[in-house]
Amino acid sequence: MPSSPASAIDTLALMLLGAFKQHDVRSSEPAFADHLAAELGLxxxxxxRAFRYLVEKGLLDTFRLRHAGRINARGHDVLLVSERQQTKNGTAPVEGKNAMEWDVFISHASEDKADVALPLAERLRAEGLRVWLDSFELTVGDSLRQSIERGLAGSRFGIVIISPEFLQKHWPQAELDGLAARETAGVKVILPVWHRVNEAAVRAQSPMLAGRLAVTTDKGGEHVASELMRAIRRDASQNARAPESSGAPAASAAPPADLPRLGEIAKTFHSEQTELIATGQGPSAVLDGGMLVLHILPYAFVEGRAVAAYDELARQPELFPPMKGTVQDVQIGYNGVLIGSNAQGLGVPQRAYVKIDRTGAIEAVISSLATGQSTRWVELPYVQALVIRYVTDYVRAVSRFSVAPPFAVSVSLANMQGVRLLQDFKGSAFAEDIPFGQLNQDRLPFGQVVLEAVPPDYRATARVLKPILTHLANAAGLAAPPNFDEDGNYKLDLRSYT
Structure with a gap:
């Protein structure tokens, strides 16, 4: 590579930056420049040299490891500008005016500035983000309204600090409306932070915000900043791929999903179906001894849209194995595809089954979790591992047939009254010696989350499912779910338990 012309290093650096972007989509870990270079033939x-160039230009976040990094929002901007320029005239410049002046806009009530907004802004700035906060950007003589509107329009993401004061004020609500207006074609802009509020309080004022996965300030500012950085790094790649508006709506553009509506419909459906299954009125008879009920509803379920490739899906039941089992029998009928785990067929009670209806909605049940007087216990990590693994596998499988996110995920335990939920795996210990939570009711719903993208791996799924996993852990007598490390990554090897 010539050392003098800047265009040569720019071109190779652009190639390497694109490789960092592709790695960011596949993995949450930092990438090594030499590994990516081997893929590119560099x-x-x-x-x-290309890596050093990208670092000097502020396009990568670096780590203590040699030549390791992750693409940041500024890097995504550069690639976006390059892709647009290439489309227009066949060139691929590296440098250019950033598509967005700021990476994040922080919307907050003035009462939350000193304790939350300002410390958060400083932490994000230390991470290399360009942050719009009125303390940083407003000077004497500025028009408040014009400055805020410029911040809203020029920021890739909007962090909304939702507190009791926020929910009562006009200006923060106006800022929220401005951010919400930019969420078109599935592009995520709003990142909520809950401060001294719960879901009921948020839902009473803003159902749209209550339906989103949020980070709370309960664990401190460092945790909030870490979770927001993770979300920004994950979603920036998706946002960067959004097409530039031409002034006219694209014929194929879909309206943004109504997540609160999906959530409400999914909650009602899950409750009604769980009751039918638990009382022997489900699509298949199941063995006794307590059961785990899992529903995954795509947005197509809300609209009643049938899967265009449903005939192909019906011909590939092996993609949807029953939990902790294999495909033994398949029935295709008016109400969908029913997949059983019993070698004697669907005419007898099943250990587990999966049903997929014409919208791509999935119902999965596994029974006999706790049977008989001597085994009236079930292990928390086993139940959590089942949920994480099969949510991941089913969502990725159904997405192969053009069933698109978002997906509402609901989980319940049924017919489990009197069962002990052990906090750990039994191993060589006696079940009686392991701490547990006593399940004192037959129907135990563990909430619902929405997957706004197809998870790339189990760890990504576990992170989104953490509210459900936390509720399960609470039922076992734990304050928080086990098997998450300090960075929020799920560390249990699911293959060993499922």
Missing amino acids: GQQDAE
Whole structure:
């Protein structure tokens, strides 16, 4: 690679930056420049020089590991500008005016500035983000309204600090409306932070916000900043791929999903179906001994849209194995595809089954979790591992047939009254010696979350499902779900337990 012309290093750096972006989509771990260079066919010296160039330009977040990094929002902006320029005239410049002046806009009530907004802004700035906060951007003589509107329009993401004061004020609500207006074609803009509020309080004032996964300030500012950085890094790649508006709506553009409506419909459906299943009125008879009921509803369920490739889906039941089992029998009928785990067929009670209706909605049940007087216990990590693994596998399978996110995920335990939910795996210990929570009712719903994208792996699913996993842990007598490390990554090897 020539050392003098800047265009040469720019071109190779752009190639390497694109490789960092692709790695960011596949993995939550930092990428190593030499590994990416091997994929691109670059020499080690060229890769190192290109890496240093990207770091100097502020397009990568770096780590203590040598030549390791992750693309940041500024890097995504550069690639977006390059892609648009390439489409227009066939060139691929690296440098250009950023598509967005700021990475994040922080919307907050003035009462929350000193304790939450300002410390959060400083932490995010330390991470290399360009942050719009009125303390940073407003000077004497500025028009408040014009400055805020410029901040809203020029920020890639909007962090909304939702507190009792926020929910009562006009200006923060106006800022929220401005951010919500930009959420078109499935592009996520709003990142909620809950401060001294719960879901009921938020839902009473803003159902739209209550239906979103949020980070709370209960665990401190460092935790909030870490979770927001993770969300920004994950979603920036999706936002960067959004097409530039031409002034006219695209014929194929879909309206944004109504997440609160999906949530309410999914909650009602799950409750009604769980009751039918638990009382022997489900699509298949199941063995006794307590059961786990899992529903995954795509947005197509809300609209009543049938899967265009449903005939192909019906011909591939092996993609939807029953929990902790294999496909033994399949029935295709008016109400969908029913997949059983019993080798004797669907005419006898099943250990587990899966049903997929014509919208791509999935119902999965596994029974006999706790049977007999001597085994009236079930292990928390086992139940959590089942939920994480099969939510991931089913969502990824159904997405192969153009069933698109968002997906509402609901989980319940049924017919479990009197069962002990052990906090750990029994192993060689006696079940009586392991701490547990006593399940004192037959129907135990564990809430609902919405997957706004197809998860790339189990760890990504576990992170989104954490509210459900936390509720399960509470039922076992724990304050928080086990098997998450300090960075929020799920560390249990699911293959060992499912």
